[in-house]
Amino acid sequence: MALNFSKLRFNTVPLPTGSKTLPLTKGRVGAVIPTSDTLTGIELRLSRVHIIDNKTPEIWPFIRYSDLYLMLVSVDNLGKEPYLVTIKGFENVDDGEDLPVERTAYYWKGKGENPVPPEQVHLLVSVIKSNAGVRDLGAALEKLRGKDDFKAVVAKVMLAASTGGGSAIADAAMALAGVLGGILGKVDDTPLITQVLSYTDINGDFDQLGRHVFTAKNRYVELETKLIVRDATREPKG
Numbered sequence: 001m002a003l004n005f006s007k008l009r010f011n012t013v014p015l016p017t018g019s020k021t022l023p024l025t026k027g028r029v030g031a032v033i034p035t036s037d038t039l040t041g042i043e044l045r046l047s048r049v050h051i052i053d054n055k056t057p058e059i060w061p062f063i064r065y066s067d068l069y070l071m072l073v074s075v076d077n078l079g080k081e082p083y084l085v086t087i088k089g090f091e092n093v094d095d096g097e098d099l100p101v102e103r104t105a106y107y108w109k110g111k112g113e114n115p116v117p118p119e120q121v122h123l124l125v126s127v128i129k130s131n132a133g134v135r136d137l138g139a140a141l142e143k144l145r146g147k148d149d150f151k152a153v154v155a156k157v158m159l160a161a162s163t164g165g166g167s168a169i170a171d172a173a174m175a176l177a178g179v180l181g182g183i184l185g186k187v188d189d190t191p192l193i194t195q196v197l198s199y200t201d202i203n204g205d206f207d208q209l210g211r212h213v214f215t216a217k218n219r220y221v222e223l224e225t226k227l228i229v230r231d232a233t234r235e236p237k238g
Helices: 137-147 148-163 166-183
Strands: 009-012 043-052 066-076 082-094 103-109 120-131 193-200 211-215 223-229
Touching: 043 066, 043 120, 043 193, 066 103, 066 148, 066 166, 082 103, 082 137, 082 166, 103 223, 120 166, 137 148, 137 166, 137 211, 166 193, 193 211, 193 223
Parallel strands: 009 193
Antiparallel strands: 043 103, 043 223, 066 082, 066 120, 120 193, 211 223
């Protein structure tokens, strides 16, 4: 099955508004904020998936339930295997419901004397409607990982990551999502929502410490992600 990603949206996430930045370490006030070279930790969490409209027709007296899959792919520019590739099913979801999805979608913690932090983190989120219930895809996903077409598309993701192009990484992540969609079976051709959210050092997404909330939505789904940025050299001491 080939999912239709023609309406895919690529979002470069804007800087958070308001005063959400932790104060700089004493003695550094007024100093230029370091680049991401000094980062000690980054976590990206998918904190909310709110279903506005599950695309199930209203037929009285039946409740407009829908079975949904959530697909996540996260990748950075460090040129290694994607940190997270997962598909999870949810049964009997009504309009106005939140999927129970609070989870880490990407995690990096600096180790050693000179850790190399990511300059880019890209997260693909897709919510897909099933027309034949949902099933446990763990075994199917593990089997897919061993297939040549999956290995080939992962290699393209890694090549795009190691050569640095942000849009190339996003395109490769979308191709990987298309291969993953092949194990889903009977689903709608067009996902309820599919977005690639991009966080980059050049955009300044890692300059502000602390926890920042970003939202994205269309007429069917609203997404909320949280970006947590840590840097021991900039955080206040005890």
